[in-house]
Amino acid sequence: MVRFTRTVKFNAALILFSVVLVYVVASIIISMTKKPITTYQISSSNINNNISCTGIALRAEKEVKSSKSGYLIYFVRDGDRAAKNAPVCTVDETGNVIKEIQTTPTAAAKEFTAADYKEIREAIDIYKNSYKDEEFYTIYNFKGQIESKVMELSNSIMVQMVKDGGAAVSSTLETINASESGIIVYYIDGFEAKTPDSLAESDFVKADYKKDSLKSGDIMNSGSTVFKIVTDENWKIVCQLSEDETSAIMAENEIHFTINSSTQDFYSEYEIIRKADSNFLVLSLDKYMIDYINERFVNIEIIMNRYEGLKIPNSSITEKTVFKVPVDYVNLTDPKKPMITVRTIHEDGSPEDKEKELIAFKHDDEFYYVEETWMDVATQLVKPYRTDTLAVSAMERIQLSGVYVANEGIAEFTEIEVVKSQDEFTIIKDGRLLKEYDNIVLDATEVKENQTLY
Numbered sequence: 001m002v003r004f005t006r007t008v009k010f011n012a013a014l015i016l017f018s019v020v021l022v023y024v025v026a027s028i029i030i031s032m033t034k035k036p037i038t039t040y041q042i043s044s045s046n047i048n049n050n051i052s053c054t055g056i057a058l059r060a061e062k063e064v065k066s067s068k069s070g071y072l073i074y075f076v077r078d079g080d081r082a083a084k085n086a087p088v089c090t091v092d093e094t095g096n097v098i099k100e101i102q103t104t105p106t107a108a109a110k111e112f113t114a115a116d117y118k119e120i121r122e123a124i125d126i127y128k129n130s131y132k133d134e135e136f137y138t139i140y141n142f143k144g145q146i147e148s149k150v151m152e153l154s155n156s157i158m159v160q161m162v163k164d165g166g167a168a169v170s171s172t173l174e175t176i177n178a179s180e181s182g183i184i185v186y187y188i189d190g191f192e193a194k195t196p197d198s199l200a201e202s203d204f205v206k207a208d209y210k211k212d213s214l215k216s217g218d219i220m221n222s223g224s225t226v227f228k229i230v231t232d233e234n235w236k237i238v239c240q241l242s243e244d245e246t247s248a249i250m251a252e253n254e255i256h257f258t259i260n261s262s263t264q265d266f267y268s269e270y271e272i273i274r275k276a277d278s279n280f281l282v283l284s285l286d287k288y289m290i291d292y293i294n295e296r297f298v299n300i301e302i303i304m305n306r307y308e309g310l311k312i313p314n315s316s317i318t319e320k321t322v323f324k325v326p327v328d329y330v331n332l333t334d335p336k337k338p339m340i341t342v343r344t345i346h347e348d349g350s351p352e353d354k355e356k357e358l359i360a361f362k363h364d365d366e367f368y369y370v371e372e373t374w375m376d377v378a379t380q381l382v383k384p385y386r387t388d389t390l391a392v393s394a395m396e397r398i399q400l401s402g403v404y405v406a407n408e409g410i411a412e413f414t415e416i417e418v419v420k421s422q423d424e425f426t427i428i429k430d431g432r433l434l435k436e437y438d439n440i441v442l443d444a445t446e447v448k449e450n451q452t453l454y
Contacts, residue, residue, distance in 0.1 A: 037453045038442040039406045042434065045311035047422045049248065049304035053239040053281075054204060055259075057298055059289060060232035061185070061192040063225040064088070068174045071095045072218045072226060078186045079293050082178040088227055090173040091220065182231040183289075186214040189296055192228065196238050196273055196282045204240050206297055235289040239281040239300055246272060246279045248304065255283060256303040259292065265303075307420035309427040310434060312403060317426065318444035319399040320413055322361055323375050323392070325368040330358060331384040338368065341382040343389060353382060361400070362415065372397065404441040405434070409454050411447040 070093040076082050178184070189211045194203070202208070220226055237259075241249065249255065255270045266285065273280040283300075292298055331339040338358040343351050360368040380389045401418060404411035417429040428434070441447050 037406070037446060039439040039453075040313055040316060040442045042310050042312060042436055042438045042440060044309070044430070044436050045425075045427065046306060046308040047420045047425075047427050048306045049420075049422075051241070051245050051248070051302040051304060053241060053245075053300050053302070054206070055237040055239045055283070055298045055300040056191070056194075056199065056203060057235060057237055057292055057296055058191070058194055058196065059230050059235045059293075061228045061230050062179075062182075063188065063192055064176060064179070064227050064229060065223055066091050066174065066176060066220055066226045067222060068093060069220065069222045070174070072214065072216055072220055073173075074186065074216050074227070076184045078184065079290065080184055082182065082184050082229070084179070084181045085177050087175050088178050088184055088229075090175045091226070092173055176226060178229055180229070180231055182229040183293055185228040185230060185293055187294065188212050188214070188225050188228065191296055196236060196271070196280060199238055199280060201240065201275065201278060209296070211296065230289070230293065233289050234284070234286050237283040237285065237298060237300060239283070241279045241281050243279065246281070249281065249302065252304075255281075257283070258301045258303070259288075260295075260299050261301070264288070305420075307427045309419045310430050310436060311425055311427060312416070312440065313442060314421065314424055314426055315443045315445075316403045316440050317401055317416070318403065318413070319401055320361075320415075320449070321372040321397055322369040322400055323372060324396045324398060325358070325360070325370050325381070326390070327363075327366055327368065329381045329383050329390055330368055331355075338363075341384065342376070343380040343382050344376075344378070345380070369398075369400070403434070404444055404447055404449070406439045406441055406453050409452065411441055411449055411451045411453055413449045 068091045070091040072089055073092055074089045076086070076088050082088055189209065191203070214225070214227060249270070250272065255268050257266050257268070258264065259266060266283075266288070268283040268285055270284070271282040273282060325340070329340060331341070333339070338360070339355055340358045341353050341355050343353050345351055358368060358370065359374055360370050362369050375392050375395075377393045380391050381395075382389050400415050402413050402415040405414045406412075414433050416434065417431065419427045419429055421427075430436070434440075441453070447453065
């Protein structure tokens with residue numbers, strides 16, 4: 001019997017295929033178990049430091065009272081100016097004129113013009129657009145406002161009836177005139193005598209605010225207020241501020257603000273009144289008072305600084321420690337290839353100098369900024385052409401703020417210049433290193449510099 005020697009033949013293609021297969025399987029397993037890195041695309045944006053607050057409007061309001069009891073009939077429209085001694089309203093002791101107009105409601109309706117109906121619809125639309133469920137209580141003030149508006153439009157009819165009634169009617173009426181020239185207002189709310197100093201925190205609780213509208217047809221008792229007259233164009237708005245808001249405002253010489261989101265810009269000198277638990281900002285104005293004559297509460301937005309740039313999440317910001325290498329210790333014979341001389345002191349005390357290229361993160365006129373991991377704190381730097389030395393351990397370290405740019409699939413640290421931070425986002429300067437639509441790592445704590453992201 002003849003025995004043949006069996007030789008093992010290795011198939012190179014099979015081995016290569018097996019290696020590739022193992023690599024692919026391992027890569028798939030690693031990618032499946034690896035936590036995905038979320039990126040964020042940079043966009044242009046802005047942040048403003050505007051301060052929004054509720055203001056209380058205070059005016060020179062004088063209450064005019066009746067010496068008789070009876071039904072009110074107004075001659076002047078709410079918000080119109082009345083001359084001194086001009087008749088504003090009458091008090092109808094018998095109620096005959098009011099009863100007459102109430103028994104002929106169609107007469108009043110016929111007198112309403114398209115403009116009158118438009119005015120009522122606009123008042124309703126304004127309320128609907130500003131309505132909030134949490135401020136349902138305002139509907140009662142709104143109801144009174146609309147009733148007053150309708151009765152106000154009926155005034156001309158009542159006035160005509162008084163004239164038509166002659167002496168018989170006039171004998172039962174008390175006519176009340178304007179004691180001086182001013183704007184006539186038909187509501188009372190208890191703020192008429194308030195001043196900035198007398199206001200309290202409780203006055204700013206809108207849910208407790210009650211506004212009583214005065215309108216033709218109301219029954220008034222003797223000594224009751226029948227209308228108010230505002231005699232001065234100068235008025236004030238008082239806002240309640242926090243301590244931080246107060247500090248921000250006190251850096252300004254003049255306040256720039258808007259009222260009720262209007263396009264009109266207002267500028268005013270101001271005063272701060274400090275209370276026990278809060279501060280009051282007092283804005284003084286000498287015009288536009290009539291535009292807000294029927295509003296006690298106004299929404300104020302104080303225009304502060306506006307910051308523009310690139311918007312990034314605060315979670316993307318990280319820090320990098322670098323050494324500040326003085327320019328004097330850098331050999332700039334070839335500016336494109338800066339060199340430094342590093343001295344190491346051996347155990348026997350002998351020095352050893354080595355020259356190597358300086359790899360810096362950035363530089364300016366005074367310093368080269370070198371990554372902490374690149375420097376050996378046990379060494380010294382030698383000043384070119386001198387014997388002066390600088391211990392690396394004594395060099396200043398600083399923190400640079402930056403983000404990890406993910407455009408190339410690698411977490412590349414890029415320095416940022418913060419313009420303004422607010423809430424969860426920061427506005428940074430739009431520069432040559434970062435631009436709009438760049439991708440950055442959303443959470444900087446999830447990666448390390450130069451880590452492969454995908």
